[in-house]
Amino acid sequence: MCLSIPAKIVSIDGNMAEVSAGGTIFKAGLHMIENARVGDYILLHAGFAIQKVNEKEAEETIRLFEEMNNSLNE
Amino acid sequence: MKDFISLNQGSGGKLTHELIDRVFAGRFGMAEPLTDSAILKESGFTRVFTTDSYVVDPLFFPGGNIGKLAICGTVNDLAVSGADPRYIAASFIIEEGFPLHELVLITESMADEALKAGVKIVTGDTKVVHKGKCDKLFITTSGIGILNPDLEHISTGKRVKPGDKLIINGPVGNHAIAVLGARNNLNFSTPVTSDCASLNYLISKVLQNSGEIRFMRDITRGGLTTVLNELAKMIGFGIIINEVYVPVDDPVKGLCEMLGFDPFYLANEGKVLIVVGAGEETRVLNILRSDPLGLYSEIIGEIVPDKKELVVLNTSVGGKRILDMPVGDQLPRIC
Amino acid sequence: MKYIDEFRNKDLVMNLADLINKTVTRDYTFMEVCGGHTAAIHRFGIPSLLPDNIRLISGPGCPVCVTGTDFIDKAITYSKMNEVILTTFGDLLRVPGSASSLEKEKAAGADIRVVLSGLEVLEIARMNPESLVIFLGIGFETTAPGTAVTIKQAEKQNINNFFLLSAHKIMPPAMEAIIKEGVNLDGFICPGHVATITGSSIFDFIPERFNLGCVVTGFEPVDILQSILMLIRQVNQNNSKVEIEYNRAVTVKGNSIAQRLLSEVFEPYDATWRGFGVIPLSGLTLKKDFEKFNIEKKMPLKINSQEDNDLCICGKILRGLETPADCPLFAEICFPENPVGACMVSNEGTCNNWYKFRFIK
Numbered sequence A: 001m002c003l004s005i006p007a008k009i010v011s012i013d014g015n016m017a018e019v020s021a022g023g024t025i026f027k028a029g030l031h032m033i034e035n036a037r038v039g040d041y042i043l044l045h046a047g048f049a050i051q052k053v054n055e056k057e058a059e060e061t062i063r064l065f066e067e068m069n070n071s072l073n074e
Numbered sequence B: 001m002k003d004f005i006s007l008n009q010g011s012g013g014k015l016t017h018e019l020i021d022r023v024f025a026g027r028f029g030m031a032e033p034l035t036d037s038a039i040l041k042e043s044g045f046t047r048v049f050t051t052d053s054y055v056v057d058p059l060f061f062p063g064g065n066i067g068k069l070a071i072c073g074t075v076n077d078l079a080v081s082g083a084d085p086r087y088i089a090a091s092f093i094i095e096e097g098f099p100l101h102e103l104v105l106i107t108e109s110m111a112d113e114a115l116k117a118g119v120k121i122v123t124g125d126t127k128v129v130h131k132g133k134c135d136k137l138f139i140t141t142s143g144i145g146i147l148n149p150d151l152e153h154i155s156t157g158k159r160v161k162p163g164d165k166l167i168i169n170g171p172v173g174n175h176a177i178a179v180l181g182a183r184n185n186l187n188f189s190t191p192v193t194s195d196c197a198s199l200n201y202l203i204s205k206v207l208q209n210s211g212e213i214r215f216m217r218d219i220t221r222g223g224l225t226t227v228l229n230e231l232a233k234m235i236g237f238g239i240i241i242n243e244v245y246v247p248v249d250d251p252v253k254g255l256c257e258m259l260g261f262d263p264f265y266l267a268n269e270g271k272v273l274i275v276v277g278a279g280e281e282t283r284v285l286n287i288l289r290s291d292p293l294g295l296y297s298e299i300i301g302e303i304v305p306d307k308k309e310l311v312v313l314n315t316s317v318g319g320k321r322i323l324d325m326p327v328g329d330q331l332p333r334i335c
Numbered sequence C: 001m002k003y004i005d006e007f008r009n010k011d012l013v014m015n016l017a018d019l020i021n022k023t024v025t026r027d028y029t030f031m032e033v034c035g036g037h038t039a040a041i042h043r044f045g046i047p048s049l050l051p052d053n054i055r056l057i058s059g060p061g062c063p064v065c066v067t068g069t070d071f072i073d074k075a076i077t078y079s080k081m082n083e084v085i086l087t088t089f090g091d092l093l094r095v096p097g098s099a100s101s102l103e104k105e106k107a108a109g110a111d112i113r114v115v116l117s118g119l120e121v122l123e124i125a126r127m128n129p130e131s132l133v134i135f136l137g138i139g140f141e142t143t144a145p146g147t148a149v150t151i152k153q154a155e156k157q158n159i160n161n162f163f164l165l166s167a168h169k170i171m172p173p174a175m176e177a178i179i180k181e182g183v184n185l186d187g188f189i190c191p192g193h194v195a196t197i198t199g200s201s202i203f204d205f206i207p208e209r210f211n212l213g214c215v216v217t218g219f220e221p222v223d224i225l226q227s228i229l230m231l232i233r234q235v236n237q238n239n240s241k242v243e244i245e246y247n248r249a250v251t252v253k254g255n256s257i258a259q260r261l262l263s264e265v266f267e268p269y270d271a272t273w274r275g276f277g278v279i280p281l282s283g284l285t286l287k288k289d290f291e292k293f294n295i296e297k298k299m300p301l302k303i304n305s306q307e308d309n310d311l312c313i314c315g316k317i318l319r320g321l322e323t324p325a326d327c328p329l330f331a332e333i334c335f336p337e338n339p340v341g342a343c344m345v346s347n348e349g350t351c352n353n354w355y356k357f358r359f360i361k
Helices: A055-073 B014-028 B066-079 B100-117 B149-154 B174-183 B200-209 B223-235 B250-259 B281-289 C010-023 C035-043 C069-079 C102-107 C118-127 C144-156 C171-181 C192-198 C205-210 C221-236 C256-265 C288-293 C314-318 C350-357
Strands: A005-013 A016-021 A024-029 A041-045 A048-052 B046-054 B084-095 B120-129 B137-147 B165-168 B213-218 B238-242 B272-276 B298-304 B311-314 B320-322 C028-032 C054-058 C084-088 C112-114 C132-137 C162-166 C187-191 C213-217 C242-244 C266-273 C277-286
Touching (some): A005 B250, A016 A041, A041 C192, A048 C144, B066 B084, B100 B120, B149 B213, B174 B250, B272 B281, C028 C221, C035 C187, C069 C084, C084 C118, C118 C132, C118 C144, C132 C144, C171 C277, C192 C256
Parallel strands (some): B084 B120, C028 C054, C028 C187, C084 C112, C132 C162
Antiparallel strands (some): B165 B272
């Protein structure tokens, strides 16, 4: 279950947002999210943002993976 | 003439002639007298004949409309057989109440596209049916082309062998997504436009500059995967496709990821799969890329000796999976 | 695309696969309980990257697969009523009921519409005040909060012609049922999107009571391989715990707003899972305060449903007891284009994915 990918908020109107996935725009209900801002990445599922992507954690994870990858390549 | 098509205009009498004269004949460049069938004189060449019906919903979508689709579709069916498309017949089934100005727009598109493709629309038919008896407008086009007998092997692929390479002339899925977006009942909007285009000049450039074209087919309903499976069955070999080389535009990717669609199953209207003899692929690729309709061409795979006739995908991360024929239209999923 | 491409890096995937190969010391069996994982594993060709001594099995994580025939039959019965507009996610359209499917009924003229969200259904209800608009609520903890929001919005906006037929379920009771079945397992690849809502703490009972490892996993190939590596290490070190691989979306506590919505609108009840029978407190039904939106209260139905073809072992497959290879119908009579059971219909179904994987490991 749970088809959901990170999508970027491009506009907010009340508790509805427009989010972009690769340039295609979907509507997302923000009812389960606090303090959403344009530019945030959220996980869109069945028409609702179910969670914000923790960008700090994401970037840190990507960095750690890069480090691991580099050391494995040596 | 009134603004809306009426049943009387389909009855064959004076009003039908008026409709044909005012809407179709002038725009299609048809000379008087118009007859029931068009006699075409060519000497010493094989004629290729095809037909297709167009029932797209909605009739107008980003990048085209049902009329443009009809001409491109028939031109492409002829061109991928290696033929030089020449003449088209166009039949219209029109629902009572259909707006005249839309019919004119569609007809003008067809005329424009025919001119671009260098084909002539030489004969046709018009019927008007009661409201509710057809969904706005159906178009059927049949086409004839001339085929050099040396190119007869192209549509059956009988010269294809292991080691031959597969090329596609650009990104997949755009037409299907543009039409889906225009239907506006799935709550998304997309900048994608249909790739609807006549490919005969592109294909003719390739055929004139390479003698190693082994097979061609246009990639329409059912998508790339369908054509690949059809090819594998026809030639009795397997196919390997490298996912990382199959172009997919970002908005199409985004929509597919979100709705659970496989872009390789999506319909196209301006894409051709070409099988090229081993060693020729880079040359053919460059010929394609020098044309606006082939700018994003890629070599996507290879024919392999495999008695099971499987189409296998080397995934973008190094894994493998089988590409099976799609079962029916794809449905948007949450799971 | 951001936060997707980085986790589909081929070089990283190959290195992780290599590391897995170097870390295995014995045979391992890991179960995923999320149809999204079943589909992702197939789509990226993950099994072809793993050594033979790692076995990945699918549990009851496909909400379509575990939805009983009776639910489809009820939906079909409602859809045939003149005043009803039936709305559903696309996933359910081809699932076979006892005698028909929603797709077949749609072709025969029933007003059945595919939607992407509960909020769309409210729109449809608003625009068709004389119709009874029914929403088929399927999905686990990832999807149910959206339905809860929809219900609350329906109440707030006084939409009186909107109704829910709920088949929402929750994961932990099914995972416990699987473990108690005695399925031979070394750990769970835990559903990442369920956990964005519930938090990873819902899986704590698994290592605590059953000494099985859990890694809460994302859906990209790097996520899946990294999680498998983490599970192998837990087994090798005999150190079962709950770990979060998908930390860009999952926390220990989860989404408290979504959890509050769930507990406000739904309550657990003993639900029937295809292949399992009744699992106590595993389904979600509308609480008394929101009963008026429950179509089964407004128009109760009595139907006799036939369970699957006797030879169909979808149930055993869902419990991880057998594989599609053990099924006499698999790839002989039961194909994606002619499915007998739900496991073959659903894109996430085990049989559907096995079929696609045939010939390749």
